[in-house]
Amino acid sequence: MIIDHPLLGPRDAAEFVYKGDASLIHRPDGMTATDDEMHDYVYLRDNPAGEHRELWYHEQGDRSWLVVTRNTLTHEISKVELARDVARAEGRGQ
């Protein structure tokens, strides 16, 4: 698979480490979250067949985290964003 990095252009997916569902960006506040919220965040996944937003870490590159929208039935990648931008747009990392 080729991931079209927003800053570096097309890169081999083998340069990246897969880090799972992009909803992991939304970590509950550990001081206030209930046990159920924390359990669901850490352990449960939607695991859809079809379009999936997921985190890829560019370990063998610029060490950036990306949110890649990829189809889990065809491996086709339709969108690549910097995780930083996604997190900020969703109100995290102020």
Added chain:
Amino acid sequence: MRYSAWKIFKEGLTGNKGWTPAWREPEPKAEYDIVIVGGGGHGLSTAYYLAKEFGEKNVAVVEKGWLGSGNIGRNTTIIRSNYLLEGNQPFYEFSLKLWEGLEQDFNYNAMVSQRGILNLIHSDPQRDAFVRRGNAMRLSGADAEILGPAEIRKMCPFLDYDNARFPIQGAIWQPRGGTVRHDAVAWGYARGADARGVDIIQNCEVTGFLMENGTCTGVETAKGTIRAKKVAVCVAGSSSRVMEKAGMRLPIESHVLQAFVSEGLKPVIPGVITFGAGHFYVSQSDKGGLVFGGDIDGYNTYAQRGNLPVVEDVCEGGMAIMPMIGRARLLRMWGGVMDMSMDGSPFIDKTHIEGLYFNGGWCYGGFKATPASGYCYAHLLATDRPHDTAQHYRLDRFRRGAPIDEKGQGAQPNLH
């Protein structure tokens, strides 16, 4: 019809006209006591043991494709019981014991071949870890021996013992491990279940669950509604897709594991061999092909095919321990979709929905578990209590802080 050498002899003399189909192709009834969703190895073995050991006569297996069309026919056919943790090892040893009696039990030639499994050791700390594992195996009643290089050389002269990076310092050897003809496992269980009255309904996709007052009372299928007192889902690889129809999210990601077969060769590899410094395992089929594999690709997928970086990684692992395989040509490669769970261990449990049961999360270790998975699931379905060896495979184990994490990797499914 009972299969035997005499039967083959008799049929050979009478034009082979007396053979009958190994199972029926019934239409679904309106209602069963138990409906099993998924006609793979685990679903069929569940049906078999329900009928044979627990006296359940009114059981159906519904399968989306054809019988055994999923991972039961896509794995690398290895059986073993070499786990460490008490939540796992007694279960896999129970499974290995069932494998040992399986062919007589279901009267079908599954070519169970206990040719032994050799896990190579490449460093001192790894020897310590494997000695510990071997002791855990022996405590559960399984067999394990630590071998030195001289003993391995007699068995496998072709390994690269003095490799500069990964010298072979020893191995843990389980003689009772081995391989099984995987398709025949599905066929044997199907035939045995069918003969005891289980309806196996193929080409019948489950499209939804029938829910009444929070209780699961059946399934909606491509062949209409089938009511059931208990619904038992057993669809590893597609667990999240199916359980989503019941509104459940699971501690599972779907990943692809690739497998490879070389061209047919003369007998060269005596048993199953695994590389201890990378991920590579190999055995030789009775047709002569080297059957091997390694890591999962590592990203969520439902496509039954992988990518090239893992092909390279697997082949490098093979070259590192047995350079001779560089001379063999790769004949076929394929992928199977795995339920990768959050701790690398499976689930056999009731769900929070009354009447709905779940079996899945087998990661890439499901094949060897086929007999025990079916037996323990049948036990749970028939008695509503977990079997002793499967009592830790609960869906709530993360909430209770009791994961069964053989590798200690945490909630990162692609690392298990």
